[in-house]
Amino acid sequence: MNWLLVVAGAVVGAPLRYLTDRAVQARHDAVFPWGTFVVNVGACLVLGVLSGAALAGAAPRSLNLLLGPGLCGALSTYSTFSYETLRLYERGRRFLAAANVAASVLAGLGAVTLGSQVARQLFA
Amino acid sequence: MTGPAGNGPGAGGGDGPGGGDGPGAGGPGAGGAAEAAVPAEAIDPDVDLHVPAQRAERPGPVLAAIAAGGALGASARYGASLLWPAAGPGAFPWTTFWTNVAGCALIGVLMVLISEGGRTAPHPLVRPFAGVGVLGGFTTFSTYAADFSRLLDAGEAGRALAYAGLTLVAALGAVGAGAGLTRLATGLPVRGGPRGRE
Numbered sequence: 001m002n003w004l005l006v007v008a009g010a011v012v013g014a015p016l017r018y019l020t021d022r023a024v025q026a027r028h029d030a031v032f033p034w035g036t037f038v039v040n041v042g043a044c045l046v047l048g049v050l051s052g053a054a055l056a057g058a059a060p061r062s063l064n065l066l067l068g069p070g071l072c073g074a075l076s077t078y079s080t081f082s083y084e085t086l087r088l089y090e091r092g093r094r095f096l097a098a099a100n101v102a103a104s105v106l107a108g109l110g111a112v113t114l115g116s117q118v119a120r121q122l123f124a
Numbered sequence: 125m126t127g128p129a130g131n132g133p134g135a136g137g138g139d140g141p142g143g144g145d146g147p148g149a150g151g152p153g154a155g156g157a158a159e160a161a162v163p164a165e166a167i168d169p170d171v172d173l174h175v176p177a178q179r180a181e182r183p184g185p186v187l188a189a190i191a192a193g194g195a196l197g198a199s200a201r202y203g204a205s206l207l208w209p210a211a212g213p214g215a216f217p218w219t220t221f222w223t224n225v226a227g228c229a230l231i232g233v234l235m236v237l238i239s240e241g242g243r244t245a246p247h248p249l250v251r252p253f254a255g256v257g258v259l260g261g262f263t264t265f266s267t268y269a270a271d272f273s274r275l276l277d278a279g280e281a282g283r284a285l286a287y288a289g290l291t292l293v294a295a296l297g298a299v300g301a302g303a304g305l306t307r308l309a310t311g312l313p314v315r316g317g318p319r320g321r322e
C-alpha cells in the first residue's frame with residue numbers, strides 16, 4: 001500500500017518534470033537550464049510545505065508518501081542537474097556551470113526552508 | 125524543398141515516435157547546409173528543444189514511457205530507503221547520497237550512448253523511459269535539499285555542509301566518470317562536445 005502511494009506520486013511527478021521543462025524552454029530560450037532549475041526548486045518548495053505540515057501534525061503519513069518520495073522525488077532530479085552541469089562545463093560555459101550548481105543548491109535549500117516555515121505558520 | 129522528401133515539417137505531426145524521423149533528423153548528414161556544421165546536442169537530458177527530434181516528440185507515448193520509468197525509479201529509491209533507513213534526524217543521509225551518485229553515473233553512461241557524437245537511441249522512447257523516467261525518478265533533488273535543511277535544524281551545521289558538498293562533488297564526479305569512461309569505450313573524444321559553441 002505504501003509502495004503504491006509512492007508509485008502514484010511518481011507517475012505524476014516524472015511526466016510533470018518533462019512537461020514543465022518543455023514549457024519553460026518554449027517560453028525562455030537560453031543556454032542556462034532553467035527548466036530543470038524550476039522543477040527542482042518547485043519540488044523543494046512542495047516538500048518544504050509538506051514537512052512543515054507534517055511537523056504540525058496536519059499531513060497524514062499517506063499524504064507524505066504520495067507527495068514526498070512519490071511526487072517530489074520524481075519531479076526533482078539530481079541526474080539531469082549533474083549532466084547539464086557537466087555539459088555546460090565541457091562546452092566552455094564554466095560560469096554557467098558554477099552558477100547552475102550554486103543557484104540550484106541555494107534556491108533549493110531556500111525553497112525547503114520557506115515552504116516549511118509557511119506551513120508551520122499555517123497549520124500550527 | 126529544403127529537407128529530404130517526406131521528412132519535412134510534416135514529420136512532427138504525422139510521424140509517430142516509432143517512425144523513421146528519429147535518426148534522420150539528428151544525423152550528421154540530414155540537416156544539410158541550413159543546420160549548423162555541428163549537430164545539435166542536448167544540454168538538458170530530459171528534453172532539449174534545441175534538438176529537432178525532441179521538439180517534435182509526441183506527448184502520448186513519451187509521457188507514458190516517462191511515467192512507467194518514473195514509477196520504476198521511484199520504487200527503487202523508496203526500496204533503498206526502506207532497506208537502509210537513516211539512523212536518525214541528525215545522521216548523515218547515506219542512502220540518498222548513494223542513490224543520487226549512482227543515478228548520476230548512469231545518466232553519464234546513458235547520454236553518451238544515445239545522444240553524443242551523432243549517436244541516436246535504438247528507439248525514440250529509450251531517453252524518455254530510461255533517462256527522464258527511471259534515472260530522473262530514482263535520483264532526487266528535493267530530498268537532498270530537505271536533508272540539508274533538516275541537518276541544519278538539528279544543529280548539525282558541519283554535517284549539513286559536508287553532506288551538501290560531498291553529494292555535489294561525488295555526483296558531478298560520477299557523471300563525469302560515467303560519461304568519460306563510456307566515451308573512452310566507444311571511441312568518442314573523452315572531453316565531450318564541441319567547445320565554445322553558442
